[in-house]
Amino acid sequence: MNNEMKIYCANLKEYIKFQGGERLCDIYERLKERIGITPICARVNNKTENMSYPVFSPKQVEFIDASTPSGRRVYVHSLCMMLYKAVNDTFPGIKLRIEHSISNGYYALFIQNGEILVPAPAMVTTIRHKMRELVEADMPFVRHEKLTSDVVKIFKKQGLDDKVNLLKYSQDLYTVYYTLGGLADSFYGNLAPSTGYLKVFDLQAFKKGMLLMGISKDDITITDKPVRQEKMYKAFTDYIDFNRIIGIKNVGELNEVVKNGGTGMLMNVAEALHAKSFGLIAEEITRRYRKGGARIVLIAGPSSSGKTTSSKRLAIQLMCNLIMPQIISLDDYFVNRTETPRDENGDYDYESLYALDLELFNTHLEALIAGEEVEMPTYNFTTGMREYRGKKLKLGNNSILLIEGIHGLNPELTADIPEDKKFRVYASALTTLSIDDHNWVPTTDNRLLRRMVRDHKYRGVSAVDTIARWQSVRAGEEKWIFPYQENADATFNSSLLFELGVMKEYAEPLLKQVPHNVPEYAEAWRLRMLLSYFLPISEKDIPSTSLLREFLGGSSFRY
Numbered sequence: 430m431n432n433e434m435k436i437y438c439a440n441l442k443e444y445i446k447f448q449g450g451e452r453l454c455d456i457y458e459r460l461k462e463r464i465g466i467t468p469i470c471a472r473v474n475n476k477t478e479n480m481s482y483p484v485f486s487p488k489q490v491e492f493i494d495a496s497t498p499s500g501r502r503v504y505v506h507s508l509c510m511m512l513y514k515a516v517n518d519t520f521p522g523i524k525l526r527i528e529h530s531i532s533n534g535y536y537a538l539f540i541q542n543g544e545i546l547v548p549a550p551a552m553v554t555t556i557r558h559k560m561r562e563l564v565e566a567d568m569p570f571v572r573h574e575k576l577t578s579d580v581v582k583i584f585k586k587q588g589l590d591d592k593v594n595l596l597k598y599s600q601d602l603y604t605v606y607y608t609l610g611g612l613a614d615s616f617y618g619n620l621a622p623s624t625g626y627l628k629v630f631d632l633q634a635f636k637k638g639m640l641l642m643g644i645s646k647d648d649i650t651i652t653d654k655p656v657r658q659e660k661m662y663k664a665f666t667d668y669i670d671f672n673r674i675i676g677i678k679n680v681g682e683l684n685e686v687v688k689n690g691g692t693g694m695l696m697n698v699a700e701a702l703h704a705k706s707f708g709l710i711a712e713e714i715t716r717r718y719r720k721g722g723a724r725i726v727l728i729a730g731p732s733s734s735g736k737t738t739s740s741k742r743l744a745i746q747l748m749c750n751l752i753m754p755q756i757i758s759l760d761d762y763f764v765n766r767t768e769t770p771r772d773e774n775g776d777y778d779y780e781s782l783y784a785l786d787l788e789l790f791n792t793h794l795e796a797l798i799a800g801e802e803v804e805m806p807t808y809n810f811t812t813g814m815r816e817y818r819g820k821k822l823k824l825g826n827n828s829i830l831l832i833e834g835i836h837g838l839n840p841e842l843t844a845d846i847p848e849d850k851k852f853r854v855y856a857s858a859l860t861t862l863s864i865d866d867h868n869w870v871p872t873t874d875n876r877l878l879r880r881m882v883r884d885h886k887y888r889g890v891s892a893v894d895t896i897a898r899w900q901s902v903r904a905g906e907e908k909w910i911f912p913y914q915e916n917a918d919a920t921f922n923s924s925l926l927f928e929l930g931v932m933k934e935y936a937e938p939l940l941k942q943v944p945h946n947v948p949e950y951a952e953a954w955r956l957r958m959l960l961s962y963f964l965p966i967s968e969k970d971i972p973s974t975s976l977l978r979e980f981l982g983g984s985s986f987r988y
Contacts, residue, residue, distance in 0.1 A: 433449075434446070437489045438492075439489060440492055445460065447484060449484070449485050449486070450485055451483065452481050452483050453473070453482045453484065456490070457480070466493075469507075469626055470493060470503045470619050472490070472491040472499070472951055473488050475947065475948055475950040475951050477499045477503075477619060477955070479503075479570075479619035479622070481572055496649050499955075501643070502618055503620060505643050506618055506620055506868075508627055508641060509527055509535070509616070509641070510570065511560055514609045519552075519555050520539075520552065520555075522541070523539050523541050523546065524540040524541070524588070526866045529669075529872075530872070531661060532656050532657070533642065533655055533656050534635075534640040534643070535869075536638060537640070545638070548639060550634055556639075557632040560630065563624045564628055567623050568624045569622065569624075570607050570624070571607060571608045571609075572605065572607055572620070573605070573606050575604065575606075577602060577604040580615075581596050583613050584596070587612070589613075591681060591866045592615060592865045592866075595679070595865050597681065597684075607620050615867075616867070617864065617962070618958075629644045630642060630652060642655065659915065660917060661915070661920065663920070665859055665861060667922075668922050668924070671702060672861055677926055678863060679862065679864060679865055679866070680865070683926065684963070687930060687964040692927060692966050692970070696925075696927055699925045703976060706921055706922070707739075707743050708746050710743060710921065711746035711747050713918070714726060714747065714752075718752060722849040722850060722852075723850065724798050724829060725794060725830045725832065725846060726747075726754070726831045727842070727843070727851060727852070727853045728740045728743070728833045728834075728854045729833075729855055729910065730835070730856035730857050730910070730923075731835070731910050732902050733858070733880040733883065733980070734856045734857045734876060735976040736833050738976040738979040739923060740831055741986045742974065752828070753825060754828070754829055755831065756832070757830055757831070757832045758833075758834075759790075759832060760834075761806050761815075762789060762806065762808070763785060763808045764783075764784060765813060765814050766813025767813070769781075769784050778905075782836050782839055782842065791844065791846065793805070794830070800823070800824065804817055804819070835905075836909060836910075837854075838913035838914065838917055839909070839913050852918050853919075854920075855919070856920075856923050857872065857920070857922065857923065858872055858875045858922070859922045859923075861922075861924065862924075870959070872924075873903065877896075879932070879980045880902075881936055881939055882981065885939055891942070892939040892940055892949075893944075896943070896949040896952045923976050927966050930965060931965075931966045931968050933966075935981060937957065937960055940954075941957070968983075974986070
C-alpha cells in the first residue's frame with residue numbers, strides 16, 4: 430500500500446491505517462464491530478463531516494450517531510429532504526415550507542399559488558407512505574459541490590426561488606448541495622449517507638399543515654411524541670403573519686432590505702411591535718389587578734431570552750397604567766450554599782427549583798399581598814449565606830410585585846398563593862425568520878449567540894466556555910422551564926427580525942477565535958455557517974431601550 434497513512438480514531442482511542450482517498454464510510458466498515466454504533470456523521474479534526482468525506486491525510490476522526498446534538502441535526506435535516514422528495518413525487522406543483530420547531534416536531538406547510546393549502550388527511554397519509562417507501566429503497570443522499578452560479582440554475586429550474594434569492598448574496602464561489610433521486614436541495618450542515626438511516630419518524634396532520642416527528646431525545650430507536658403547545662403555536666403564528674405582512678419571511682428577503690438601505694425602517698417597525706406587545710400584556714395585567722387579582726407578576730424564560738429587559742419594559746408600561754411595580758429577586762431566596770442540591774456531577778445545582786427556600790418565599794409573598802411589611806433577605810454570593818440588612822418592603826395601594834426568574838411558570842414556586850393573584854409571562858426568542866423554505870433558524874441558536882456576546886462583553890467569558898456550558902444550560906431548561914411553558918398567561922416573543930444581521934458583527938470575531946484543537950470548534954464552525962447567510966447590519970439605529978441592548982451594550986437600563 431504505497432499511499433498508506435493513519436487516522437486517530439477517537440472512538441477506539443488508537444491509530445488506524447487507511448489508504449489515501451478512502452471515505453469515512455469505508456473506514457468505518459472495517460471498524461464497525463469494534464466501534465459499536467451506527468454513525469450518521471463524523472467529527473474530522475473537530476469539524477462535522479458527512480460519511481462520504483474522503484480522507485487524504487492524517488486526521489483525528491470520531492464517528493458519531495444520532496444521539497448526539499450534531500447527529501440529531503443531521504437526522505432532522507435528512508428527514509426534511511426526504512419529506513421534500515416525498516411531497517414532490519406525490520403532489521408535484523405543491524411547494525413545501527418547513528416553518529419552525531414546535532410540539533417536539535417540525536411544522537410544515539403546503540403552499541399553492543402563494544397561499545397555504547391545508548392538506549386533507551389522505552394527503553398526509555400518502556406522503557407518509559411515500560417516505561416509508563424511500564426508507565425501504567435506501568436511496569443515497571449525494572453530496573455535490575459546484576460553482577454557485579451553476580447551483581443557482583439548478584434551484585431556479587426546480588422553482589426554489591427562496592434559495593435562488595439567498596444565493597444572490599453569497600460570496601462563495603462554490604456551493605454545496607445534495608440530491609436525492611435527482612431532486613436537489615441544500616442545508617447548512619451535512620446529511621445522512623442514505624434514506625435507510627431514517628427508519629424512525631412520523632408525519633401527522635397538524636393545524637394548517639403537518640408535523641414531522643423525528644427521533645426521541647431520550648431514545649433514538651423510537652419516535653418523539655407531540656406535546657401540547659397551543660400558546661407557543663399562537664406566538665409563532667402571530668409573528669410569522671407579521672413577517673409576511675412586511676414582506677420578510679426569510680434571510681434572502683432580509684438581505685434585500687439591507688442591500689436597499691431599509692434597515693432603519695425595519696428596526697423601527699420591529700421595535701414598535703415589541704412595544705405594542707409589552708403594552709398589551711400590561712393592559713391585561715392592569716385589567717385583572719383592578720378586579721382584585723394579579724398582585725404578583727412572574728416573568729420566566731430560558732437563558733438569554735431577554736427576561737431582564739422584558740421585566741424592566743413591562744414595569745414601565747405598568748407605571749403608565751398608574752401601577753407601581755415592586756421588584757423581588759429570586760436569587761435572594763437561595764438556600765445557604767451547603768443546603769443547595771447537587772447535580773449528577775456532584776456540582777451545586779443553582780438552576781434547581783429546590784435551590785430556593787420555597788417556604789420562606791411563599792410566606793413573604795402571602796404577607797406582602799396581605800399588606801404587611803416584610804424584611805427582605807439578601808443572598809451573599811461570596812459567602813454563600815443568606816443575610817438580612819434591614820431592607821424592608823411593603824406594598825402600597827397601587828403596587829404590584831414583579832418577579833423575574835427561570836422558575837416563574839412552575840406552580841410549585843408559588844404553591845401557597847391563590848391562582849387569581851398571579852399573572853405569568855413567558856419570554857423567549859421564538860425566531861420566526863427562515864433561512865429558506867426548508868431551513869429555519871433554531872431558537873436555541875439565536876439564544877446561544879446572544880449569550881456568547883453577552884458573556885464575552887460583561888463577564889469576560891470566551892466563546893469556547895460559553896459553547897462548552899451550553900448543553901448543561903439546555904438540560905436545565907428542559908427540566909425546569911420548558912415543561913411549564915403552557916402555564917403562561919401571556920407569551921412574549923423577544924426575537925427581532927434584524928438581530929442576527931447585527932449579531933453577526935459581534936459574534937463572528939468570537940467564533941473565529943475558537944481554536945481548531947478543541948471539541949467546541951464544531952459548534953463554532955456551524956454557527957459561523959449560519960451567520961454567513963446574513964448581510965451585516967449596523968447597530969447604530971437600535972434604540973437604547975431595545976431588548977437587544979441587554980446583550981450588545983448601550984442600554985439605558987441598569988443591569
